[in-house]
Amino acid sequence: MQKLTKEQQDYQNFVKQKRPKPPLLKNILMAFIVGGLICVVGQVIMNFYISRGMSPKEAGAPTSATMVFLGAFLTGLGVYDKIGKRAGAGSIVPITGFANSIVSPAMEFKREGYVFGVAAKMFVVAGPVIVYGMCSAVVIGLIYYILKL
Amino acid sequence: MDYIMAFVIGGLICVIGQILMDTTKLTPAHVLVLFVTLGAVLSGLGLYQPLVEIGKAGATIPLTGFGHTLVTGVIEEVNKRGLLGIFTGGLTSAAAGITAAVVFGYLMAVLFNPKSK
Amino acid sequence: MAGKKMGLQTIRFQNPPSIIATSSIVGPKEGQGPLKDYFDLILNDNMYKEKSWEKAERKILKEAVEMAIKNSNLPYSKIEYFIAGDLLNQIISAGFAARELGFPFFGIYGACSTAAEGLGLGAIIIDGGFADNLVVATSSHYCTAERQYRFPLELGNQSPPTAQWTVTGAGAAVISSRPQNPRITYVTTGKVIDMGETNPNDMGTAMAPAAVDTIVRHFNDTNRTPDDYDLIVTGDLASIGKDIAEELIKQKGFDVSNKYTDCGLMIFDPQQDVHAGGSGCACAAVVTFGYLYKEMMKGKYNRILLVATGALLSTTSTQQGETIPCIAHAVAIENL
Numbered sequence: 001m002q003k004l005t006k007e008q009q010d011y012q013n014f015v016k017q018k019r020p021k022p023p024l025l026k027n028i029l030m031a032f033i034v035g036g037l038i039c040v041v042g043q044v045i046m047n048f049y050i051s052r053g054m055s056p057k058e059a060g061a062p063t064s065a066t067m068v069f070l071g072a073f074l075t076g077l078g079v080y081d082k083i084g085k086r087a088g089a090g091s092i093v094p095i096t097g098f099a100n101s102i103v104s105p106a107m108e109f110k111r112e113g114y115v116f117g118v119a120a121k122m123f124v125v126a127g128p129v130i131v132y133g134m135c136s137a138v139v140i141g142l143i144y145y146i147l148k149l
Numbered sequence: 150m151d152y153i154m155a156f157v158i159g160g161l162i163c164v165i166g167q168i169l170m171d172t173t174k175l176t177p178a179h180v181l182v183l184f185v186t187l188g189a190v191l192s193g194l195g196l197y198q199p200l201v202e203i204g205k206a207g208a209t210i211p212l213t214g215f216g217h218t219l220v221t222g223v224i225e226e227v228n229k230r231g232l233l234g235i236f237t238g239g240l241t242s243a244a245a246g247i248t249a250a251v252v253f254g255y256l257m258a259v260l261f262n263p264k265s266k
Numbered sequence: 267m268a269g270k271k272m273g274l275q276t277i278r279f280q281n282p283p284s285i286i287a288t289s290s291i292v293g294p295k296e297g298q299g300p301l302k303d304y305f306d307l308i309l310n311d312n313m314y315k316e317k318s319w320e321k322a323e324r325k326i327l328k329e330a331v332e333m334a335i336k337n338s339n340l341p342y343s344k345i346e347y348f349i350a351g352d353l354l355n356q357i358i359s360a361g362f363a364a365r366e367l368g369f370p371f372f373g374i375y376g377a378c379s380t381a382a383e384g385l386g387l388g389a390i391i392i393d394g395g396f397a398d399n400l401v402v403a404t405s406s407h408y409c410t411a412e413r414q415y416r417f418p419l420e421l422g423n424q425s426p427p428t429a430q431w432t433v434t435g436a437g438a439a440v441i442s443s444r445p446q447n448p449r450i451t452y453v454t455t456g457k458v459i460d461m462g463e464t465n466p467n468d469m470g471t472a473m474a475p476a477a478v479d480t481i482v483r484h485f486n487d488t489n490r491t492p493d494d495y496d497l498i499v500t501g502d503l504a505s506i507g508k509d510i511a512e513e514l515i516k517q518k519g520f521d522v523s524n525k526y527t528d529c530g531l532m533i534f535d536p537q538q539d540v541h542a543g544g545s546g547c548a549c550a551a552v553v554t555f556g557y558l559y560k561e562m563m564k565g566k567y568n569r570i571l572l573v574a575t576g577a578l579l580s581t582t583s584t585q586q587g588e589t590i591p592c593i594a595h596a597v598a599i600e601n602l
Contacts, residue, residue, distance in 0.1 A: 004589075005462075008460075008462030008589075011461040011463075012463075018509060019471060019506060020427040020428065027424070078420060081420045081421060081423075082422075083422055084421070091422050097422065100420070104420035104421040104422075107420060108418040
């Protein structure tokens, strides 16, 4: 970041009150309702796998995979972005949103080819998530290993 | 009861994401990265498992749950295999989710086209 | 001393060049807006029977140019230059349209100020005696701009209330030495102004100071006042930027309140879910070459000051944390 001049700072202060804020309460409410509902759908799926004889722990992986499928499918149908416009974080934070972040660029960059388009662009958001998820898990694993010695 | 707790816990985790996006300069991508890392750290501190027991899918479906899955996998494998487990554990436990994401992502991208706005 | 120069940044034309014909093409959303009856062609879909949005954009740009030439009744052989630009990297819409059209080509980049930049440069070439007829054009496309500057279309994210909607469309104008109304009388070339804004989702706030700087400079250079114009219209400041600009102009001693408007506000209805309003190269172009030109021909307006605004950022500069440099070019269009 460059340092702002006095004139620039004055302008920043001047526009601060001009700029409309996002409707925070409404957004929070929508995120809560939609995010909650997506998790309820997840619970329904999880309970289904449990009813088929899996332990709650075993049911986690197929539940995630099913939710990922749903998120990807709704993105393909062009529905997920419409949910996202209203729900914000409510549909971004669940794992369905992770699927959406993979399918939306992959689909859009198809015209740039299947290697540098679809396959490369699908990780625009998912890549960083996996990188930071994996690296933090390794660091935590290492700390756990050392503490255990 | 499962459903109510899943709704409340899942909804609240999303609300934290919404507040971050609306009041800071964080983009959705930043929030996702932050949540995965946060889930991993909380899991490492032993704080996420209690949340999963209360909220069930409400705690595993949000992306913080993905970080939790990675860390539980690593810790389990470290217990079984020692040092090597640090490298094998994460992907072992998250295999279903990551493979599903890549395969379904690719499939949907091939089958569908984005709609003009 | 350059005889046609006035003040610091303004040119007064000796033989004001004429805009003898225009054209405007817009997408379906723009075609539902308040100005729908003024556009020459409204697309049924953004793809326009092409294989990609980029191809669709260059096709509407090319067709806008062909339409403007047709409206001018000039043969193609009389068109001496083609001046165009757009928002896409390496201005591919303009370059590829020029490949099809075959005219000697000046590619320009002024982001969303391109319509006014093109009109100004075109008028300079005509009044300088370097050509008798030329075409200026510009285009933008919601889908191409969104994927280049922001996110994939199907990503489920929320836009803040300050965001703007890139206009899908293209506008072209034939400028000629043939004396007929309306004429381009003055051009005030803007300086790049950066007030330290960094939010790429709030272009109006970033660009407003550039518009103010150019408008005030125009009045000072020409000794004109807002009273000399029927309408002062900025390019794509939209609702937030327009309010800021109006207040800042007042602080500099000029009251434009009853005759100032913005293309980004005119092209869409607030009900159309476009947040603060329209933006993009085509925003100023289709409003000027569609609505304003036609109303000038009818005599509703006789003196207009068009101030098209542009944000000279890229995704790279934003990611590197740079502030947003902005520009505005003013063109006075008059019935003499």
